[in-house]
Amino acid sequence: MALDRYEWLGRLAARLPEDCLVVSTYIGAVSFEWAHHTEEHHRSAHLGQMGDVIGLALGLALALPHRRIVCLDGDGSVLMELGQLVAMGEQQPDNLVVFVVDNGAYESIGWSGQGRRPTATAGRVDLAAIAAGCGVPYTVDVTAEDELDAEIDLAFSRSVCSFINVRTRPGHSHVRPRRTDGIEDKYRFVRYVERLEDIWITGVPPQDIALMKTRNP
Amino acid sequence: MTAAALDAAHEGLRAAGIDFVSGLPDGWQRPLHERVELDGDIRYVPVCNEGVGFSICAGAWLGGRKPALIMENSGLRVASEYIARISLGTGVPVTLLCSYRGDVGETEHWGIPHGIVAEPLLEALRIKYLVVRHVENLSKSIVRAKRISEAQLHPAAVLVSGDCVWED
Numbered sequence: 001m002a003l004d005r006y007e008w009l010g011r012l013a014a015r016l017p018e019d020c021l022v023v024s025t026y027i028g029a030v031s032f033e034w035a036h037h038t039e040e041h042h043r044s045a046h047l048g049q050m051g052d053v054i055g056l057a058l059g060l061a062l063a064l065p066h067r068r069i070v071c072l073d074g075d076g077s078v079l080m081e082l083g084q085l086v087a088m089g090e091q092q093p094d095n096l097v098v099f100v101v102d103n104g105a106y107e108s109i110g111w112s113g114q115g116r117r118p119t120a121t122a123g124r125v126d127l128a129a130i131a132a133g134c135g136v137p138y139t140v141d142v143t144a145e146d147e148l149d150a151e152i153d154l155a156f157s158r159s160v161c162s163f164i165n166v167r168t169r170p171g172h173s174h175v176r177p178r179r180t181d182g183i184e185d186k187y188r189f190v191r192y193v194e195r196l197e198d199i200w201i202t203g204v205p206p207q208d209i210a211l212m213k214t215r216n217p
Numbered sequence: 218m219t220a221a222a223l224d225a226a227h228e229g230l231r232a233a234g235i236d237f238v239s240g241l242p243d244g245w246q247r248p249l250h251e252r253v254e255l256d257g258d259i260r261y262v263p264v265c266n267e268g269v270g271f272s273i274c275a276g277a278w279l280g281g282r283k284p285a286l287i288m289e290n291s292g293l294r295v296a297s298e299y300i301a302r303i304s305l306g307t308g309v310p311v312t313l314l315c316s317y318r319g320d321v322g323e324t325e326h327w328g329i330p331h332g333i334v335a336e337p338l339l340e341a342l343r344i345k346y347l348v349v350r351h352v353e354n355l356s357k358s359i360v361r362a363k364r365i366s367e368a369q370l371h372p373a374a375v376l377v378s379g380d381c382v383w384e385d
Contacts (some may be wrong), residue, residue: 002227007291023276045279047307048380052299059276059284063237067280078288087273091262182307190279202370 004132006033006173007135008148008166012072012099013037015152018153020068023051024058025077030101030110035073036175042192048182051080054098057090061096064197068095068156075102075165076120082130085163089135094159100127103168116170131163136176218316221352222381223248226258226314229359230285234288235259235297235312240287245316245382249287267292268299270278275303277369283363285312290319300323300342300372312363316377317348317378322385336378344372350379 016022022044031080038044049056057071077102078084088096091182094203096197104122107204113116120125121155138160142148155162190201218226226249230238241252254261256349260282264270266286271360274284293315302383318325319332339346345365347358355377362373 027298045301049302049306050266052275052297052302054278055269055299056276056303059237059239059273059278060280061263061276062262062273063277064271065282081266083264083269083271084272086263087224087262087269155259179238182292186307193280197281201278201281202367 002103002143002167002169003145003148003170005030005103005168008168009033009101010037011180012150012152015156016070017068017156019196020070021045021060021064022070022072023053023060024072025053025074025101030072032175032177033049033173035178040178041217045189046185047179048180048185050077052084053077054084054088057096057098058084058091058093061093064094065093066182067197068097069093070197071096071098071101073117075100075104075127076106078127079120079125085131085134085136088161088163089131092135092137092161092177094095094111094161097155097162098164100163100165101168102165103170105170106171107170128163128165128178131165134164136161140164142166218245218248218377218382219299219352219380219384222355222377223252225352226359226377227252229254229356230259230314232342232356232362233312233363234283235285235363237284238262238273238283238287239273239284241265241266241267241270241292243288244288245318245377246287246314259367269294269311269312271296271299272303275309278309279309285314287314288316289331290317291331292313292337293335295343297338300344301308304371307355310366310370311372312359312366313372313374314345314359315374315376316370316382317376320348320350320376320378322340322379322383339374342372344374345369346376348376348378350382352381355381
């Protein structure tokens, strides 16, 4: 039986390693629920994205190979750009774990008496099989509750590039919508990374740093 | 790309502090991809789709790297979806180095639409750009594109053409 999304996101949040970074999917219920479970922790980048979330996470994983990167994406978003899985399979960063919330529906656009608009995973498409075909070292299609905790624990107990597709029931909880936009979310994530890694990403032009060093030897 | 342009482009990337490159090779800039791949100071990530390449570059910037995407200008059309989503939506800088197929001097019929679309598309995406047709301007143009990209937190582009690619 497919899982309840809000409930399994909570299980993932509870098991999330303290020192990891998260790239989360598009604005919408998944983002709201994840932010609710993680109390808006700045380690999660909610950039309002779709079709590029795995690409963003892959770039982050390659930039910070010592840091565990967790990607949280949706089936509609993964299906929008399957070339991301090709790149993931080619690069295979062992610090990247992708979790897909696969509810087989374009949930965020709403529904009518005809029901929800289905994604291709509601039919014959198997994202975990596609990821495996692209060369991702570990892929799994989770369909049962008793499998989920074991897969989360396995993913965080080792360093293997992984793609974990979690079949989820359509429907969402009624947590409060988030108030921030992609720009604010970008800044707070970048500032968090700067503190975590003790690096400079943006904000002070290098010539100004040089100038102040000159005046204050 | 001529041998002199290859050296200039590589020098420009290094002078700009670019340490992360993704891209899809094309006929003109293939030697640059090969050169960058062998550069131990630059992480090179080949892709089969320029949109994915842009996403990867943006993710690398979030992790503190200085990224560039090298591609044919046809790739701008492919990448435009994610340039709009990521950079217009959140403000992430990536330096774009594009072959300017379809520029005056083009010999291939298939390059013509690439030339028609490139500059209007860059304008639509609010991407500032330089068209470089002389090798002596190539290196500093890459440095300047990267500089404004960082200042405006949005991509900036260099379109490579003219004497950089033809020895007619």
